[in-house]
Amino acid sequence: MNKQVILQDLGRKDYKETWDYQEQLFKKTVDLKVKNRREDTQLPTPNHFLFVEHPHVYTLGKSGDLSNLLVNEEELKEKNATFYKINRGGDITYHGPGQIVGYPILDLDNFFTDIHKYLRFLEEMVILTLQEYGLKAERSKGETGVWLDVGTPFARKICAMGVRASRWVTMHGFALNVNANLGYFDLMIPCGIKDKAVTSLNVELGRAEIPLDEVKEKLLKHFIVLFKAEIIK
Numbered sequence: 001m002n003k004q005v006i007l008q009d010l011g012r013k014d015y016k017e018t019w020d021y022q023e024q025l026f027k028k029t030v031d032l033k034v035k036n037r038r039e040d041t042q043l044p045t046p047n048h049f050l051f052v053e054h055p056h057v058y059t060l061g062k063s064g065d066l067s068n069l070l071v072n073e074e075e076l077k078e079k080n081a082t083f084y085k086i087n088r089g090g091d092i093t094y095h096g097p098g099q100i101v102g103y104p105i106l107d108l109d110n111f112f113t114d115i116h117k118y119l120r121f122l123e124e125m126v127i128l129t130l131q132e133y134g135l136k137a138e139r140s141k142g143e144t145g146v147w148l149d150v151g152t153p154f155a156r157k158i159c160a161m162g163v164r165a166s167r168w169v170t171m172h173g174f175a176l177n178v179n180a181n182l183g184y185f186d187l188m189i190p191c192g193i194k195d196k197a198v199t200s201l202n203v204e205l206g207r208a209e210i211p212l213d214e215v216k217e218k219l220l221k222h223f224i225v226l227f228k229a230e231i232i233k
């Protein structure tokens with residue numbers, strides 16, 4: 001089993017370009033797994049972890065409801081935002097500047113073949129990172145992602161998640177609001193969940209800005225421990 005994970009920080013990059021790149025990495029891994037099975041070989045399959053920050057964009061999962069996007073195409077243009085219907089699970093999500101987006105493209109045969117466990121580990125990575133900032137982050141039953149003040153009228157989401165997996169190879173991932181412009185969340189019903197607020201790390205800490213690289217380091221630290229992975233840069 002190959003537990004090495006190739007890390008790439010793509011900086012700020014267009015959503016569609018990043019999606020296409022994910023698909024390339026995903027396809028190469030899946031194709032190698034098919035080749036191994038067909039030819040009875042055991043060539044190691046690669047794992048990748050992409051960090052990226054997107055320009056304003058809304059994405060709708062394959063089972064999502066378009067009515068959860070509350071603006072039309074013209075209004076999106078006015079907000080310098082784009083929209084894509086994509087092949088991950090989940091409903092509608094926003095990505096934008098000030099948000100850390102992580103796309104682990106892992107062959108779970110290298111770690112564990114359990115999608116439920118995979119999602120819980122991604123949530124735990126974020127929960128442990130937020131603990132380092134003094135925040136008590138939690139899961140919310142039946143709602144994937146990471147939340148604050150679960151079970152109260154003040155419940156608010158700080159990290160969204162949505163993944164796709166085929167032959168135990170994953171793509172898509174998580175979006176953690178660090179210095180996000182929360183006004184953009186008003187243009188949708190986040191993840192299709194009504195009457196729940198959204199927040200960002202800088203808002204919770206009462207700070208103008210949190211260094212993204214600082215948060216990424218903490219996320220990676222917990223990812224390495226949870227997945228027993230080795231990061232290759």
